[in-house]
Amino acid sequence: MVLLRVTFMIANNYKTVWVTQLSRRQEMIWNLILASQSLSVFIHPPDIDLKSAVREGARQGQLPDLCLIDIMHFIRQKQSPYEFCRWCHLNYPEIQIILTHGTADKVSQAERLWATKQGAQDLLAGFQLVHLRAEITFGLQRVLEVLDLLPIDQRQLNSVFGKIQKNLSYKFDDLPELAVY
Numbered sequence: 001m002v003l004l005r006v007t008f009m010i011a012n013n014y015k016t017v018w019v020t021q022l023s024r025r026q027e028m029i030w031n032l033i034l035a036s037q038s039l040s041v042f043i044h045p046p047d048i049d050l051k052s053a054v055r056e057g058a059r060q061g062q063l064p065d066l067c068l069i070d071i072m073h074f075i076r077q078k079q080s081p082y083e084f085c086r087w088c089h090l091n092y093p094e095i096q097i098i099l100t101h102g103t104a105d106k107v108s109q110a111e112r113l114w115a116t117k118q119g120a121q122d123l124l125a126g127f128q129l130v131h132l133r134a135e136i137t138f139g140l141q142r143v144l145e146v147l148d149l150l151p152i153d154q155r156q157l158n159s160v161f162g163k164i165q166k167n168l169s170y171k172f173d174d175l176p177e178l179a180v181y
Contacts, residue, residue, distance in 0.1 A: 015147050016040040018064040020048060022072045026102040028167055029127050030068060033140050036156040037149065046073055050084060054092060065147055066096045071123070072103065085119035096146050100139075102126035121146045129168070133161065 017039050021027040027043060034041045042064070044053060050069065057063045067088070074081040085097050097120045101107055107125045115123035122142050127135050140157065144150045 015066075015149065016042065016062075016064045017066045017068055017143070017147075018042050018044055018053075019068045020044040020046060020050065020073050021068075021070045021100065021102055022046045022076065023070070023102040023126065025168070026070065026100065026126055029136065029164055030139075032160040032163055033136055033157060034068075034143065036160045037140065037144065037153055038156075039147075039149075046070075046076070049077075051087065054088065054095070058092065063092060063095055065094075066098060066143065068098050068100060068143065070100050070102045072101070082115065082118035082120075085115070089119035096121050098143060098146060099123045100126060132164075136161075136164075 017034050019027060019030050019034070019041060020043075021030060031041050031043060044050070050067070050073075054063065054067075069081065069084075071081040074084060081099055085099070088095050088097060099115055099120045099122070101123065104125045105128045107123050112123045124139050124142060125135075127139065137152065137157070140152055141150070144152060
């Protein structure tokens with residue numbers, strides 16, 4: 001398994017999240033908020049074959065607790081995000097999956113219900129700048145709920161909002177790599 005970028009890892013934490021987002025902005029936000037809660041975060045590049053990565057992770061005894069994946073990752077590869085959820089649920093039921101739709105400002109209840117019927121824990125819309133703090137809190141709460149790690153450490157979350165605001169001034173899709181935090 002090739003991990004091109006590992007942006008943050010807490011060595012003694014027992015919960016690991018693999019993040020695959022097409023948008024660098026969404027990736028940066030997820031990385032910062034998950035790391036603020038002492039989760040081990042591994043960023044996978046958008047062109048990774050996730051089934052191969054999961055198989056390799058299983059061979060090495062390093063499966064994630066959660067995969068947080070933009071559905072556009074699958075669509076770009078002409079694959080179904082729901083087929084991946086079903087495959088993962090059948091072969092690696094210990095892995096939880098939350099799908100995101102990084103370019104959507106809303107996800108309908110019907111879409112979320114369909115995703116959960118296919119094996120995902122949830123389908124979340126992308127973070128929009130208008131209600132960023134509320135959306136971040138909601139997204140993080142869903143992740144921590146799935147991982148059974150509630151409540152949110154608000155002090156740590158508040159500490160990353162400044163970094164998020166600072167980094168939002170960059171054009172993320174133009175950057176070759178994210179800055180080290």
